[in-house]
Amino acid sequence: MRKAPELYAVLLAGGSGTRFWPASRRGKPKQYLRIAGEQSMLAETAARLEGIVPAERTYVVTVRSQLDLVRRALPGLPEGNLLAEPLARNTGPCVALAALEIALRDPASLQVELPADHVIHPRESFQRTLLAAARAAAATPALHVFGIRPTHPATAYGWILAGRRLGEEQGIAVHAVERFVEKPDLARARGFLEHGGYYWNSGMFVWSSAAIERALSEHLPAVHQALSRPLALAELERAYAGLPQVSIDVGVLERERDVRMLPIDYFWSDVGSWDALAGVHAADERGNVASGGALLEALDARGCIVHGDPGALIALIGVEDLVVVQSGGVTLVCRRERAQEVKQLVERLARARGEFL
Amino acid sequence: MRKAPELYAVLLAGGSGTRFWPASRRGKPKQYLRIAGEQSMLAETAARLEGIVPAERTYVVTVRSQLDLVRRALPGLPEGNLLAEPLARNTGPCVALAALEIALRDPASLQVELPADHVIHPRESFQRTLLAAARAAAATPALHVFGIRPTHPATAYGWILAGRRLGEEQGIAVHAVERFVEKPDLARARGFLEHGGYYWNSGMFVWSSAAIERALSEHLPAVHQALSRPLALAELERAYAGLPQVSIDVGVLERERDVRMLPIDYFWSDVGSWDALAGVHAADERGNVASGGALLEALDARGCIVHGDPGALIALIGVEDLVVVQSGGVTLVCRRERAQEVKQLVERLARARGEFL
Numbered sequence: 001m002r003k004a005p006e007l008y009a010v011l012l013a014g015g016s017g018t019r020f021w022p023a024s025r026r027g028k029p030k031q032y033l034r035i036a037g038e039q040s041m042l043a044e045t046a047a048r049l050e051g052i053v054p055a056e057r058t059y060v061v062t063v064r065s066q067l068d069l070v071r072r073a074l075p076g077l078p079e080g081n082l083l084a085e086p087l088a089r090n091t092g093p094c095v096a097l098a099a100l101e102i103a104l105r106d107p108a109s110l111q112v113e114l115p116a117d118h119v120i121h122p123r124e125s126f127q128r129t130l131l132a133a134a135r136a137a138a139a140t141p142a143l144h145v146f147g148i149r150p151t152h153p154a155t156a157y158g159w160i161l162a163g164r165r166l167g168e169e170q171g172i173a174v175h176a177v178e179r180f181v182e183k184p185d186l187a188r189a190r191g192f193l194e195h196g197g198y199y200w201n202s203g204m205f206v207w208s209s210a211a212i213e214r215a216l217s218e219h220l221p222a223v224h225q226a227l228s229r230p231l232a233l234a235e236l237e238r239a240y241a242g243l244p245q246v247s248i249d250v251g252v253l254e255r256e257r258d259v260r261m262l263p264i265d266y267f268w269s270d271v272g273s274w275d276a277l278a279g280v281h282a283a284d285e286r287g288n289v290a291s292g293g294a295l296l297e298a299l300d301a302r303g304c305i306v307h308g309d310p311g312a313l314i315a316l317i318g319v320e321d322l323v324v325v326q327s328g329g330v331t332l333v334c335r336r337e338r339a340q341e342v343k344q345l346v347e348r349l350a351r352a353r354g355e356f357l
Numbered sequence: 358m359r360k361a362p363e364l365y366a367v368l369l370a371g372g373s374g375t376r377f378w379p380a381s382r383r384g385k386p387k388q389y390l391r392i393a394g395e396q397s398m399l400a401e402t403a404a405r406l407e408g409i410v411p412a413e414r415t416y417v418v419t420v421r422s423q424l425d426l427v428r429r430a431l432p433g434l435p436e437g438n439l440l441a442e443p444l445a446r447n448t449g450p451c452v453a454l455a456a457l458e459i460a461l462r463d464p465a466s467l468q469v470e471l472p473a474d475h476v477i478h479p480r481e482s483f484q485r486t487l488l489a490a491a492r493a494a495a496a497t498p499a500l501h502v503f504g505i506r507p508t509h510p511a512t513a514y515g516w517i518l519a520g521r522r523l524g525e526e527q528g529i530a531v532h533a534v535e536r537f538v539e540k541p542d543l544a545r546a547r548g549f550l551e552h553g554g555y556y557w558n559s560g561m562f563v564w565s566s567a568a569i570e571r572a573l574s575e576h577l578p579a580v581h582q583a584l585s586r587p588l589a590l591a592e593l594e595r596a597y598a599g600l601p602q603v604s605i606d607v608g609v610l611e612r613e614r615d616v617r618m619l620p621i622d623y624f625w626s627d628v629g630s631w632d633a634l635a636g637v638h639a640a641d642e643r644g645n646v647a648s649g650g651a652l653l654e655a656l657d658a659r660g661c662i663v664h665g666d667p668g669a670l671i672a673l674i675g676v677e678d679l680v681v682v683q684s685g686g687v688t689l690v691c692r693r694e695r696a697q698e699v700k701q702l703v704e705r706l707a708r709a710r711g712e713f714l
Contacts, residue, residue, distance in 0.1 A: 315702055
């Protein structure tokens with residue numbers, strides 16, 4: 001009897017954003033923050049695989065400056081499973097680096113690629129979808145993507161038009177992907193929502209090692225060639241310098257004939273700004289949400305999102321719909337609906353007061 | 358030729374309030390904070406006397422637990438000029454303690470008693486009023502009080518009805534005090550403002566040592582008797598235990614026949630809450646005010662009052678009329694018009710989270 005293929009996980013943890021400033025800083029991006037639960041988002045992503053993918057089969061791709069952050073977030077991760085890109089080259093090379101490493105180690109394996117800064121629950125539902133996708137990927141050379149059932153006309157995500165239902169795995173439908181759509185404007189997004197059959201592209205993929213290797217060699221041959229054998233540090237640096245800067249979606253998924261989609265219709269969030277924490281945490285009876293471990297003391301405050309380190313206290317009196325963040329000598333107070341503007345504030349600080357970034 | 362009497366100052370620094378929490382804590386009341394300028398309010402009060410009252414003739418009355426705070430705020434203060442009350446007994450015994458000590462040291466002297474947590478400017482105007490009052494006090498055995506020309510129907514202050522103009526010193530009118538009025542309700546305060554001739558009782562007094570000694574012996578004989586000779590620590594404790602808890606206003610000023618008033622019609626504030634900082638500091642072009650040494654970075658924010666320690670940053674996006682304070686692991690965000698409610702918040706914390714007080 002043939003051994004069932006093993007499932008490996010690749011956690012994509014190299015991102016660096018500014019939308020969670022001042023909790024996230026240059027040296028500590030969102031995936032290392034306790035903004036969505038008791039642990040860092042990276043640790044919660046790994047924990048979401050508990051019972052399915054053990055640490056030995058979990059890989060993390062990051063950038064060199066974040067290696068220690070990963071080690072601290074995932075102390076059980078084998079050192080050899082920690083991959084550092086010498087340069088950021090978008091998700092194409094990043095996914096290829098890990099996917100080809102796993103393909104070399106275990107050619108018969110399956111893989112799931114997960115951004116390390118999403119919130120998904122309940123965990124059981126996610127694991128059911130993941131196992132269904134793994135079964136599907138074991139049975140066909142197709143690439144699989146998780147599609148999020150949309151709740152609003154989001155312009156921040158790529159969308160997927162689901163096509164024919166090809167079958168199901170363990171009660172979960174598997175659809176052909178009709179097409180991928182880049183981030184739409186609001187009018188188009190509204191149209192998609194009204195039309196039905198559209199999903200958000202989650203950036204979570206499941207495939208066999210053989211399938212992704214074949215797809216990379218076909219659609220990103222330079223990347224495939226550069227990364228399909230183990231490289232010493234200096235070689236990797238030279239190789240990366242010549243790689244195209246391309247996302248895995250544009251470079252591979254959109255060019256591939258047979259991409260399939262499994263829907264996620266339970267809670268998912270990529271927590272794109274402080275405001276998004278409202279959907280992620282339980283609120284008190286007045287709609288206030290606390291994260292990060294800080295205590296909240298509110299006197300007649302409503303709809304506020306607060307974040308601070310354990311041991312800190314955030315006190316509110318008579319305020320509504322604010323984001324209040326206290327971190328490392330910086331306090332941010334922002335109207336919730338303007339949480340996207342944190343980015344602009346950070347840009348302004350970069351010019352004048354870089355010590356706070 | 359007789360030597361002109363020397364002017365001594367008594368700075369009343371024993372207060373402990375909660376209205377500037379979280380910058381002020383149990384161990385560090387308002388007078389030791391940098392909320393109104395570059396130095397602590399106590400140091401700024403002493404600096405306001407520069408050129409008129411040197412450190413050798415400046416006394417500070419405080420409570421034992423604040424002795425080191427005074428020493429740090431006023432490193433030039435002679436140790437013998439630092440008086441500690443063993444118990445808080447309102448301002449009557451507190452003023453008497455210093456006034457009688459100075460009377461013993463220099464019976465022919467004059468005194469000015471100043472709360473250590475007021476903001477007054479310009480300094481030159483204040484010094485002019487002070488010198489005028491000192492001249493007046495040298496010429497008569499009357500007690501003198503500074504009256505603040507009212508700008509609104511304040512219910513938080515005692516009021517003074519000015520009577521007949523008795524004369525002037527250096528261009529500043531000296532009025533008889535017709536009567537003192539305890540903190541009025543809003544309707545009465547409005548009436549005073551409309552009526553004219555009413556002033557706020559500043560709690561700042563000028564008198565000769567002989568005059569205050571005589572007034573104390575007449576109106577607060579027990580206090581006078583207990584404190585009119587130098588006392589060892591244990592004696593002072595015993596003496597204080599038996600003293601009445603009475604303010605200098607009620608215990609002496611209101612009972613005295615000949616009290617006179619000099620008006621202050623330039624800027625004065627007792628900075629009764631965070632909201633009051635708006636009057637004390639220069640605002641930026643959008644009405645935002647920063648104090649305490651923290652940097653402020655504002656993106657479309659208006660009318661906000663922020664306070665933080667030097668080295669801290671407070672960032673605001675799209676907010677209006679807020680108080681934002683960051684201090685020692687605590688952040689307070691409060692609507693300006695509700696700044697009085699800090700007191701209630703502190704009371705609530707006292708029951709549950711005393712470690713933040």
